[in-house]
Structures are given as structure tokens and as C-alpha cells.
Amino acid sequence: MAMSENLTQKAAKTARSGGPPLLPFKSLRGKATLYVLLLLAGTVVAAYVITLRTMNGHVRGEIVKRAGSLSRSIASAAGYSLILEDVLALDNMVFKIKDSNPDILSISIVGPDKKAIVHSEAGRAGTALEPSPGRIVGQAADGTRVKEIGPRAAASFAVESPIVFMDKNLGSVVLDVDWSVLAAARADAKGKLLAIFGFILALGVGTSVWLSSSLTRPVKELTSGVEELKRGNQSKPLHIYSADELGRLTASFNEMSGLITSQREKLGHYAHELEEAYVSTIRVLAAAIEARDGYTLGHSTRVAELAVELARELGLSVGKVEEIEIACLFHDVGKIKIPDSILHKTGRLDHAQFNEMKRHPEYGAEILSKARSLIKYIPAVRHHHEWYDGTGYPDGLSRDMIPEEAAILTLADAYDAMTSDRPYRKALSKAQAMDIVRESAGRQFHPEYARIFLKLRERGEMSIPVDNEQGGTVS
Numbered sequence: 150m151a152m153s154e155n156l157t158q159k160a161a162k163t164a165r166s167g168g169p170p171l172l173p174f175k176s177l178r179g180k181a182t183l184y185v186l187l188l189l190a191g192t193v194v195a196a197y198v199i200t201l202r203t204m205n206g207h208v209r210g211e212i213v214k215r216a217g218s219l220s221r222s223i224a225s226a227a228g229y230s231l232i233l234e235d236v237l238a239l240d241n242m243v244f245k246i247k248d249s250n251p252d253i254l255s256i257s258i259v260g261p262d263k264k265a266i267v268h269s270e271a272g273r274a275g276t277a278l279e280p281s282p283g284r285i286v287g288q289a290a291d292g293t294r295v296k297e298i299g300p301r302a303a304a305s306f307a308v309e310s311p312i313v314f315m316d317k318n319l320g321s322v323v324l325d326v327d328w329s330v331l332a333a334a335r336a337d338a339k340g341k342l343l344a345i346f347g348f349i350l351a352l353g354v355g356t357s358v359w360l361s362s363s364l365t366r367p368v369k370e371l372t373s374g375v376e377e378l379k380r381g382n383q384s385k386p387l388h389i390y391s392a393d394e395l396g397r398l399t400a401s402f403n404e405m406s407g408l409i410t411s412q413r414e415k416l417g418h419y420a421h422e423l424e425e426a427y428v429s430t431i432r433v434l435a436a437a438i439e440a441r442d443g444y445t446l447g448h449s450t451r452v453a454e455l456a457v458e459l460a461r462e463l464g465l466s467v468g469k470v471e472e473i474e475i476a477c478l479f480h481d482v483g484k485i486k487i488p489d490s491i492l493h494k495t496g497r498l499d500h501a502q503f504n505e506m507k508r509h510p511e512y513g514a515e516i517l518s519k520a521r522s523l524i525k526y527i528p529a530v531r532h533h534h535e536w537y538d539g540t541g542y543p544d545g546l547s548r549d550m551i552p553e554e555a556a557i558l559t560l561a562d563a564y565d566a567m568t569s570d571r572p573y574r575k576a577l578s579k580a581q582a583m584d585i586v587r588e589s590a591g592r593q594f595h596p597e598y599a600r601i602f603l604k605l606r607e608r609g610e611m612s613i614p615v616d617n618e619q620g621g622t623v624s
Contacts, residue, residue, distance in 0.1 A: 196402075197346040200409055201339060207416045213306070216253075216326045217293050218423055219246070220310040221519055222430070224322045227258055228314030231266070240267045240274075254305060254325040258312070261320055278323070283307065291519060315486075342405075349401050423522070448565060453477035455561035462601055463557070473554045476529035480558055483512030483530070507542050510534055528552035533559050536593045556595045560586070560602050563593070579606070 223246065230238045243256045247269040257268040259278055268274045283306070287295040292311040305327050312319040373387075386403045389396045453474045460470045484492065487509055491502045498506060514531035517523040532546060532555035539547030551559075567582040577585070583606055590599035 193346050193349050196405065197342060200342055200405070203409060204412060207413065211416050211419055212326070213287065213295055213308075214420075215423065216306075216308045216324055217287075217289065217295060217310070218426075218520070219250070219253075220308045220322050220324050221291065221293060223256070223258075223324075224310040224312045225519060227312050227322060228319060231258075231312060231319045232314055236267060243267050243269050252327050254327045255323075256325075257323045259320050259323055261318060266320065345401065345405060349398055349405075352398055352401075448569065449478050449481060451565045452480065452558070452561045455564060456557050458605060459557050459560065459598065459602055460554075462605055463598070465553075469554075472525060473529065473557055476526040476554055477558055477561065479513065479517060479523075479526050480530050480533050480562065481509065481513065482516055483509035483514070485516070486512040507534070511543050529554040529558050531555075533562055535559065537595050538592045541593075551595070556598055560594050560598055563589075564602075583607075 223242070226242060227239055230236075230242075239258055243258065247253055247256050253269075255269045257273070257278060258266045260266050262277075264277050265274050268276075283296045283298040285294055286297045286306075292313075294309050296307045296309070298305050298307060305325055308324045308326065310322045312321055386407070387399050389399045389403075456477045457470055457474050460473045465473070487506060491498060491506055494502065510531050510533060514527045517527050517530060529552060532541075532544065532552055535541035535544065535546040535551045535555060536559075537548060537551070537556070539545050564582055564586060567577045567585060568579060570576045583603055586594060586599055587603060590596045594602075
């Protein structure tokens with residue numbers, strides 16, 4: 150009886166004193182602290198790894214892509230000079246490109262016999278060049294190869310693009326690119342990122358014990374931000390719930406996220422600049438083609454304006470309308486391979502000449518295929534002379550087999566051709582051209598597109614001034 154009373158009194162005393170001491174992570178607060186520490190550590194490590202992979206992958210990929218694009222551009226331009234045996238022009242081109250790209254160690258144009266025709270290093274022209282040592286890490290459909298010299302952390306890599314003109318192999322362009330500067334910058338950035346993430350982790354560990362009860366909401370916010378970062382989305386800055394250490398942690402994450410987003414945007418901007426460079430190149434080619442004959446000057450621009458108005462009326466998206474506009478500017482780029490004797494002929498073309506002229510859509514598609522970012526314009530360029538009834542060229546597509554953008558371009562191209570002067574006839578009036586469009590609906594033109602096109606013309610929403618220039622369905 151006495152023992153029972155003693156035990157009762159002891160239990161009551163223990164209860165009043167707050168109970169026996171618990172192990173550190175047996176309490177609810179201890180568990181929350183442990184969970185928060187694990188989650189924070191995982192979040193920081195994941196963010197660090199993702200940041201490094203994103204930076205390394207994107208930077209490396211963009212550098213290789215830029216070198217490949219530059220190599221293809223040189224190969225494309227070198228074909229003409231090789232055919233003309235204009236070594237001086239090749240040497241001048243190589244010198245200028247090497248001088249404006251300090252990360253390029255050397256540029257050489259090599260003939261089929263593996264001898265250097267021109268070389269950026271004085272005295273190496275005419276010598277036989279041994280293949281660059283290393284392993285091939287990439288090869289494009291056009292034959293361009295990227296070879297990594299040495300281990301993955303090597304100081305340089307080589308890009309080789311074949312020089313093909315009129316289906317003849319004239320040699321290749323070889324670029325040796327130095328990225329030791331990139332490697333040094335990457336190592337420096339890695340150290341800084343490690344310091345930032347280490348600081349963030351240390352700060353989280355030091356403050357988790359006191360702030361475990363309020364970590365649920367901020368940690369959820371951080372986790373959401375990391376997931377957005379992992380998916381590559383541009384998330385909004387995370388909300389800062391307090392001005393203490395946890396608030397600074399969130400602010401640091403925002404800074405890190407902003408840094409990653411900024412770098413990604415810069416890489417995207419660089420990729421966009423590359424695409425604009427491609428587009429500018431084709432614009433120059435298109436302008437050069439039109440300048441060869443006064444009848445064609447301004448034709449592509451007028452066709453683009455007509456096609457854009459029709460595409461908007463059809464309710465196409467803004468992105469689709471922009472694609473159609475650029476495709477219109479490119480649609481006659483294949484004429485660069487058409488001889489002057491055909492382009493400048495004042496009378497009608499004979500059968501053989503007409504067949505050669507009809508190949509310009511294929512030539513244009515072939516030119517655009519040289520740049521990956523321009524491939525999306527190929528359907529419109531290749532098929533802008535297909536007829537709705539299947540009697541067009543080059544592939545005889547009909548009805549819904551004809552790409553939408555090509556059907557729109559066909560209408561705009563034909564209308565501008567009819568309302569422009571040609572070497573063998575004067576321009577038709579707008580009324581005459583509209584009558585022909587009306588009569589050709591369902592045969593040459595998509596009937597619904599033709600109906601809307603005529604409606605726009607009647608409303609005067611597509612009033613493009615007509616100059617004495619040539620366009621046309623075979624232009």
C-alpha cells in the first residue's frame with residue numbers, strides 16, 4: 150500500500166515537472182526540425198546540381214551550335230569561290246572570320262585531297278593536313294562533324310563541314326575552336342555557386358531549430374520554386390514571409406533563380422540572334438536575287454504583305470502569321486541557282502528553260518535545309534507552286550495535302566505576279582487579276598482561301614501599290 154502511494158506521488162511530481170526528458174527528435178518540434186533540415190539540404194543540393202547541369206549543358210551546346218553554324222556558313226560561301234578558283238577571296242574570308250572570332254584557333258579550307266587550299270595560319274596553305282585527333286561527339290545530316298580533342302575538359306574541339314556545290318564535293322571547312330576561356334569561367338562560376346549554396350545550407354541548418362514551426366509554408370514555396378527551375382520555367386520571385394534568416398534564404402534563392410533565369414534568357418537570346426543571322430543571310434540572298442532583275446525587285450515584300458493579311462483574316466495565331474511572313478520573303482531564294490540566261494530572258498521560256506525555272510522551289514528548300522532553325526519554312530517554300538487540283542509542282546500535291554502556309558503563299562504570289570509587269574507582258578489590272586483568282590478557285594487556289602482573299606480585296610484591306618515589277622506563279 151505504501152509502495153503504491155509512493156509511485157503515485159512520484160508520477161504526479163514528474164507530471165508537474167514536465168515529464169521525463171525526451172530524445173532530441175522525439176518531440177514534435179524536433180521532428181519538424183529534422184524534416185526541415187533534410188528537405189532544405191535536399192533542395193539546396195538539387196538546386197546546385199540542376200544549376201551546374203543547366204549552365205554546363207546550355208553553354209557547351211550553344212558554343213558547339215555556334216561553331217557548327219559558322220562552319221556551315223563558311224562552307225556555303227566557299228563553294229562559289231572554289232568553283233571560280235578565287236583563292237584570294239577565300240583567304241580574305243578566312244582572315245576576317247578568324248580576326249572577328251578570338252575563340253577560333255584556326256580555320257582551314259581543305260580540298261578533296263586533304264591539302265589546305267587556304268589556312269588562317271601563314272605558311273600552312275598547300276600542306277597536307279592530318280585529321281584532328283579525338284572522338285566524334287556529333288554529326289549532322291549535312292555531314293558536319295564535331296570532334297572533341299582529348300578528354301571532356303579539353304581545351305579545344307574541331308568542327309568539319311563538307312563543301313558541296315551543285316552536288317559536287319569540293320572539300321571541307323575545318324574549324325579548331327578554343328574554349329579554355331569558357332572552361333575557366335565555368336570553374337569560377339562553379340566555385341561561386343558552391344559558396345552561395347553552401348552559405349544557404351549553413352544558414353538553414355543554423356536557424357531551423359528556432360524556426361521549425363514556421364518553415365512549412367516557406368519550404369513549400371522553395372520546393373515549388375525548385376520544381377519550376379528543374380522544369381526550366383521562369384517562375385515569379387518567391388514570397389518572403391519574414392525579415393529573418395528564412396526570409397534571407399528565400400531572397401537568396403530568388404537571386405539564384407534570377408541568375409539562372411538570366412543566363413537562360415541570354416542563351417535563348419543568343420540562339421535567337423543566330424536564327425536572326427540565318428534569316429538575315431537569306432534576306433540578303435533574296436534581295437540579291439531580286440536585284441538581278443528589275444522585274445522582281447520588291448516582289449517578296451509585297452507577297453509577304455498580302456499573305457499576312459490573308460493569314461490574319463483566317464484567324465491564324467500570331468506565331469503562324471510570322472512564320473508565313475518570313476516564308477514569303479524566302480519563297481524565291483532558290484532562284485540563286487537559276488542561270489541569268491533564264492532569269493533575264495525577255496520572251497517566254499522554252500520547255501527546257503521552263504522546267505529549270507520550275508525547280509526553284511526545290512532549290513529554295515535545299516538552301517533552307519542547311520540551317521535547322523529555317524527548316525520550318527521549307528513546306529511553304531517548296532510547295533508554293535502546288536495547285537489545289539494536283540497539277541502543280543514540284544510534288545503534285547492536291548487539296549488538304551498542300552500545307553496551309555503554302556496555299557496562302559500561292560494566292561499572294563500569283564496575285565502579285567498578275568498585277569506586276571513581266572518581260573513578255575504588262576501588268577493586269579486588279580479587277581482582271583481578281584477575275585482570274587475567282588475563276589481559278591478550286592483549280593489552282595484553295596476555294597475558301599480564294600473567297601476570303603477576294604472579299605478582302607473588295608473591302609480594300611489589302612491595297613498594295615503596284616509597281617512595274619515582275620512576280621508570278623513561276624517567278
